[in-house]
Amino acid sequence: MSKTIFEKIIARELPANIVYEDDLVVAFRDINPQAPTHVLIVPRKPIPRIAEARPEDAPVLGHLLLKAAEVAEKLGLKPTGYRLVFNNGPDAGEAVPHLHCHILGGRRMGWPPG
Numbered sequence: 001m002s003k004t005i006f007e008k009i010i011a012r013e014l015p016a017n018i019v020y021e022d023d024l025v026v027a028f029r030d031i032n033p034q035a036p037t038h039v040l041i042v043p044r045k046p047i048p049r050i051a052e053a054r055p056e057d058a059p060v061l062g063h064l065l066l067k068a069a070e071v072a073e074k075l076g077l078k079p080t081g082y083r084l085v086f087n088n089g090p091d092a093g094e095a096v097p098h099l100h101c102h103i104l105g106g107r108r109m110g111w112p113p114g
């Protein structure tokens, strides 16, 4: 299997504006931001999407969510709020088959999502 864009970013084979990383996750600015702040946080492990996650992935997924909240706070989004989004499969608009959580903030979000 060829590497996804996000695996290449994790491996430093593609440039990215990284805002946080540790041994389990990497967070970087989305190249096509949909809000004033738009960051993606991804596991280093190449899990394709949440539907393919396995019970043994629970620690990394829990860590990813906690770090998403930390990154959002570090970027100043906590007081006004933010949205976390996982697009899973074609109907959701998933474009990159490497699990990622969108952190969106800095503007008022609509509901239901488009």
Ligand code: AMP
Binding pocket: 005, 014, 016, 028, 029, 030, 031, 032, 033, 040, 086, 087, 093, 094, 095, 096, 097
């Ligand atoms: P999704 O539609 O949920 O799969 O989201 C994929 C996201 O990856 C989109 O918001 C893209 O703008 C973003 N993206 C694609 N390529 C890059 C890249 N090289 N660096 C940062 N973000 C990217």
